[in-house]
Amino acid sequence: MYHFFIAPEQLSGDSAVILGSDVRHIGSVLRMKPGEKLMVNAGGDWEYLCEIAEIERDSVSLRVLEGRQETRELPVSITLYQGLPKAEKMELIVQKAVELGAAAIVPVEMHRSVVRLDEKKAAAKQKRWQAIAEAAAKQAGRSVIPEVALPLSFQEALRRVEAEGTELCLLPYERSSGMAATRELLRSVKAGQRIAVMIGPEGGFEETEVEAAENQGFHALTLGKRILRTETAGLVMLSLVMAETEED
Structure with a gap:
């Protein structure tokens, strides 16, 4: 599953938004469509399973389906x-x-x-x-x-x-x-x-x-x-x- 990073302010409750160069990558390179799922991380150990709600020219709107704490970093x-x-x-x-x-x-x-x-x-x-x-x-x-x-x-x-x-x-x-x-x-x-x-x-x-x-x-x-x-x-x-x- 594709994984993206977002700033903390781009996550709010049960919705999130992807901005910047990842928007083109999602729409034009990966050719993803509304309804498809991806993972986002807004910093720290929490990651979120999301569903694409809408792909616009300069943003990708997401519905947050599930959040989970997952430590993927080394302990050092x-x-x-x-x-x-x-x-x-x-x-x-x-x-x-x-x-x-x-x-x-x-x-x-x-x-x-x-x-x-x-x-x-x-x-x-x-x-x-x-x-x-x-x-x-x-x-x-x-x-x-x-x-x-x-x-x-x-x-x-x-x-x-x-x-x-x-x-x-x-x-x-x-x-x-x-x-x-x-x-x-x-x-x-x-x-x-x-x-x-x-x-x-x-x-x-x-x-x-x-x-x-x-x-x-x-x-x-x-x-x-x-x-x-x-x-x-x-x-x-x-x-x-x-x-x-x-x-x-």
């Missing part, structure tokens, strides 16, 4: 700090990270990042990535749309980690070893924690970046004996945390 809040890769890789990372439960995604310009974005390009890219995050959240049935931040420098990213009061900071690094230590860190995760996952770009981390992150409280860890691509490492890390924390 994971922010993925992704070393800025080439554009198509970042789009894949955003999409899959949202599907795996990331609460936020922060692109980070690191020493070995191939891509460099000026302010105008960064804003355009962030808008595109946020749209991908929204589409992925709809597809995955998420309760919220994760934030995709504007790209930060490495030092700005470390400051954000500190400012958010992050309780567990993980940094997969190809020069680390000891899967037992990795498993121990994952098993230490507790519900309600804020977790940061820092991933290097295509060229990997500079040693000075790893040292700076460790001084900030990051744990450098291994994901095995194979060297993973930047678009793989973060998704593996998210999958491991999800598997360790997901509730029945």
